[in-house]
Structure formats: C-alpha cells, structure tokens
Amino acid sequence: MLELDACTQCGECLKHCPVQDVTGNPLVSPPEKIRMFREFIRKTDGLKAKLFGSTDVDRKLLDDFTKAVYECTTCGACGQNCPVGIFTQRLWPTLRKEMVKRGLGPIGVQANLPQVVKNSGNPYDKPAADRYRPWFPEHVAVAAKADIAYYAGCTGAYEAQPMVRGDALVLGAIGEPFTMLPPEEEVCCGFPLFITGQHDLLKDLVDRLVEGYRSRGVKTLVCSCPCCVNIMSRDWPALYGRELPFTIRHITQYVSLALREGRLKIAKELKESVIYHDPCYLSRGVGVIEEPREVLRSIPGVTVLEFERHGLNSRCCGSGGAARKVYHENAIKMGRQTIDEAVAKKADRLILSCPACYAKVNEAMQGHDRQIRITDIMELVSGLI
Amino acid sequence: MGTIIIIAVYVVYAAFWIRFFLHTLAWWRGRAEDMVAVLPKRPPLLKTWALTLRDVVLFWRLLKVNPALWFGEYLFHSTFLLVVLRHLRYFLDPVPPWVWDLQLSGLIAGYVLPFSLVYILAVRFFSEREKYSSPANVLLLALIIAISSIGVLMHAFFKPNLVDVKYFALGLLSLAPAPLPTGVLFPLHLALVLVLVALVPSHIVTAPLVMLEARRRELGLPQVMHEK
Numbered sequence: 001m002l003e004l005d006a007c008t009q010c011g012e013c014l015k016h017c018p019v020q021d022v023t024g025n026p027l028v029s030p031p032e033k034i035r036m037f038r039e040f041i042r043k044t045d046g047l048k049a050k051l052f053g054s055t056d057v058d059r060k061l062l063d064d065f066t067k068a069v070y071e072c073t074t075c076g077a078c079g080q081n082c083p084v085g086i087f088t089q090r091l092w093p094t095l096r097k098e099m100v101k102r103g104l105g106p107i108g109v110q111a112n113l114p115q116v117v118k119n120s121g122n123p124y125d126k127p128a129a130d131r132y133r134p135w136f137p138e139h140v141a142v143a144a145k146a147d148i149a150y151y152a153g154c155t156g157a158y159e160a161q162p163m164v165r166g167d168a169l170v171l172g173a174i175g176e177p178f179t180m181l182p183p184e185e186e187v188c189c190g191f192p193l194f195i196t197g198q199h200d201l202l203k204d205l206v207d208r209l210v211e212g213y214r215s216r217g218v219k220t221l222v223c224s225c226p227c228c229v230n231i232m233s234r235d236w237p238a239l240y241g242r243e244l245p246f247t248i249r250h251i252t253q254y255v256s257l258a259l260r261e262g263r264l265k266i267a268k269e270l271k272e273s274v275i276y277h278d279p280c281y282l283s284r285g286v287g288v289i290e291e292p293r294e295v296l297r298s299i300p301g302v303t304v305l306e307f308e309r310h311g312l313n314s315r316c317c318g319s320g321g322a323a324r325k326v327y328h329e330n331a332i333k334m335g336r337q338t339i340d341e342a343v344a345k346k347a348d349r350l351i352l353s354c355p356a357c358y359a360k361v362n363e364a365m366q367g368h369d370r371q372i373r374i375t376d377i378m379e380l381v382s383g384l385i
Numbered sequence: 386m387g388t389i390i391i392i393a394v395y396v397v398y399a400a401f402w403i404r405f406f407l408h409t410l411a412w413w414r415g416r417a418e419d420m421v422a423v424l425p426k427r428p429p430l431l432k433t434w435a436l437t438l439r440d441v442v443l444f445w446r447l448l449k450v451n452p453a454l455w456f457g458e459y460l461f462h463s464t465f466l467l468v469v470l471r472h473l474r475y476f477l478d479p480v481p482p483w484v485w486d487l488q489l490s491g492l493i494a495g496y497v498l499p500f501s502l503v504y505i506l507a508v509r510f511f512s513e514r515e516k517y518s519s520p521a522n523v524l525l526l527a528l529i530i531a532i533s534s535i536g537v538l539m540h541a542f543f544k545p546n547l548v549d550v551k552y553f554a555l556g557l558l559s560l561a562p563a564p565l566p567t568g569v570l571f572p573l574h575l576a577l578v579l580v581l582v583a584l585v586p587s588h589i590v591t592a593p594l595v596m597l598e599a600r601r602r603e604l605g606l607p608q609v610m611h612e613k
Contacts, residue, residue, distance in 0.1 A: 015450075085602075087602060
C-alpha cells in the first residue's frame, strides 16, 4: 500500500496517540507498526523472498507487531495529525485484514466473533429476543413500512440501553412514522468483524440488512452508533455492490433537522454546563461534528463546553477498535482521562453519543476518584421534551 | 579503488530503478485490493490540487503540527534541493544558464545544509515533546550531515580538480568512465552519496501522492453524511 511507503517515520503521530498516553511504549506506535509491517512484508513477500523463499520472521517482531496493531483503538488521531496525511483510521483495519489473511490475527476473544455473529446475529452472543424488549418504550409505535427506519445496533441494544431508549423516545416524539427490522433480522452491521480484520461474513450481513430495509420502503436509515454509521456510509455500498436504496443519517443529524424545522421542541430547561465528547468514528470518520452541538445548544439553559481536543481532533475515550475487549486496562485508563478532563473543565455532565463510549466510560468511572454524570445525548433530550 | 567506485555507481543506479519499479508494481497491485471504502464525491479539482501543492511545497501539514521541526525540515529540504541543482553543472554540457544562475544560492545552501540537519537532530533529541526518533531517520540525517560537511570541506579547504570531476561525471553518464579524481574527500563524498541513494526513503515519491489523496478525502468528508 502506498500509505505504508509514505510514512516518513517522523513520530508526530505519537503525540496524539491515546494508547501512547496510557502505555508510554513507543514500540506500540504508528511508525513502528508501519516499520514492522514493511519488514514483515519484505521477509515474506519481497523480491528476495520470491526468488529464494521467505526467511523466518523473528518471533518477537511478530509478537510486537501483532500487539501493536491490535492494541490500537483505531481512533485515527495519528492520521489527523500526520504531516503526510495518511488515513490511519482506515490503514489499521486494513493491516488487521492482512494479518488475519496471514494467520497473525485476530487476538483473544476477537477470534470468536465470526462464529458468535453467525450464531446469534450479534457480537455479544445475546438472544435476539432480548434485543429490543428490555428497553424499547411501550408507547412508541413502530410502523411496518416507512420512509424512516431506525437501526438500534448491537452495542446500544445490549450494552447501552438508556441510550437507545432515548433514541426511540425522541423518534416517537418527532412523530414521523418509522420502522425497524424484527429483532432476529436486525443483525450486526459488520463493524466488529471489519475492525478486527475478519471480512468473510460482511457481505452476507450487509445484504440481509439492506434487503430488509429496502423491502420496507425505507428512504432514510437512522442510527445512533458512530461505528455502525461509519461502516454503513463508507463500506456498505461497496459490499452491497451498488448504491444503497436509502440514505444513512446519524440520529443527531435527524434530530437537529427536526429541531430546526420545528417538528421537535425541547420544552424543559436545564441549567447545566455540559461537555460533549466527539466519538472518533463520527467526527473524524464521517464528519458529523456540528449537529450534536446544535442539539445541545437548542436545550434552554444549557452551556456547551469543549474538550481541549474536540471535533476532528478529538481524543479517543478508549473503547474503539475492539481493543477494549483485549486491552481492558488501557481502555479504562483512557476513559478516566476523558472523565478527568470533563471534571477539570467543571462540566456538570459528560455527554456522549456512542454506545461503545457510553458503556466503557461508565465502566471507567466505577471506582474512580473523580465522578461526573454521564448521559447520552438522546437520553438527555428525551428527558426534556 | 576507482574501478570499484565506478562499478558501485552503476550497481546502485540500477538497484535504485529496480527498487522503484518493484515498489510501483506493489503499489499498483495494492490499490486493486485496497480497502473497500466508498469515497465520497470527488471534491473540486482545482481546490484539491491547490491545497495539495501547498502541502507538498510548503510542508503545510508539518507546519501545523510542529512549527519548530518544520523550520528545520523546510530549511533542510530546500537547501538540499538547491545543492542538488548546483551539482547539475557537473553532469550537463553545456551548462544551461539557469544552472549558472543558481550557483551562488546553491553555494550558500551548501553551507546552511549541515546546520539545518544538526538543528533537526537537536529538536528530535532535546525537545521534551518529541517521543520517538526512528533509527533509520537518524542514520539518514547523519549520512547527509557527513556528505554535506565533506562538500563544505572540499569547497573551503581541500578543493578537488573540478575539471577532473566534470570529466568523471560526464564519463559516467556516457558509459565511458574517466579516471576517478585524486584525493580522499571526493571518493568518500561520492561513496556516501551512493549509500544515500541506496537508502533513500520511498516517501519522497509516495508522500505527495498520499497528500493528494488526503486532501481529496478531507474536502470530501462533509459529503459522506451530508450528501443530500
């Protein structure tokens, strides 16, 4: 890949890497990952290897490399600050795909994902019957067919239920009919498989989902999970093989439009300072930065604060890249950095808009000496309408 | 000694182009199997190219993230370019007027070049913000410091016979090598240049292409989720 050769090994990226912040180990760093992958390719696929057979790759190099690639949260902050502009939020998943091809990845529980998704339809191995039932508000109606569809996503449905409940309540309050796939049909969007480099099931999942929404006449698919939204908008068309029959929207986009058009009104006042954390795959990934802020600013009485690093330059909360499944301690430390900064900024509330962030930052706060109220953006809005 | 260096020149030259060809082949094949991401609509061509030109010519992205390092890198790359252009007088006959016009600025650049490299190393090693130095980069910097310092020495104190140098350079190009100029510094200077060519990082070719792709991507980002 061109990107691998374009890295100048300058090391600027390390200053923005959240894993570096908590491990301090330069071996687990973007330029080292690239250097090690180049070395690996040279030894296994280079000219000398082709002419005389591949040479044995140092076991330690392989171990270091595997750790470096899978310990990364794939947040893409390194690429955002790369003097060459390498798109690392894409490069690392691509490296993982190459590693899976070569039998070096995935690692730990990630290896079970394809089988688990195949069996249960979600990466958490939870029954489809529990996908909506525990959180979906009884009074909110779901149409059999509609222009608008809501995809709850696996992490929201099983790990961040106040968040998806908030989504459903706000969609209900807007009043436009929306449809959902039955729980057994709303399978994984493919992101956990994509991000761990295991691409075999992707096309099947995407085809099932797209056909499901197409048959319900859907024109706009709304989702609150940044990772789902990312793969839907960037990769689904390629996996589906043609343009999607509907548009993808993050829920904050849909709600900010409804607020602007007067279809949704926030009645209650909230005299609080809130700080909004940009999820990496929403801001750097698909450029949704302003809409969540518009939603927050539309709440009477609210003051919106910003992290030092926000928008395109936001800092990972630690839950990205499926690394949290294996490198739990790193994720907790990164989550606590987010909490600490929010507390230092004197925010009353930390607002999130990603189920993975929501689950992990809440977990990071358990037993932490600094405490702040964590609320999902739609959870907040749904309580004020 | 002369024969060895002459053979080395041709070997390194051939190896450089073979390496370039193989890398190009790999890049081409890699693009076909690249990630399945769908790119948003192509952003305006003129704006994309103008911003890329700024990125490439002014190292704009580096300036934004590290002005201290940018200063050293910009000084190094611009003086290096001037020095290379100044050296064209040895390889061209007749020497075009624009190469003559560059001689003074190339000479000044030759004196500034080693200091720019020392500055870069100082920023890398003594700034608290710097967390990482690639050994390969440090080796390259040290090599260019050695080459440029020898160049300065040859200009200021130990001048080689420039007529012999020109005959030698033209001989190499016409595949009829003339004898290697006498002395220690010139063969050493040339040998180190050959090592540099052998080690030259491929980012000098690929980085501008990736910068173009980055600008396309950044200008297209708002279209990913706001397309209609």
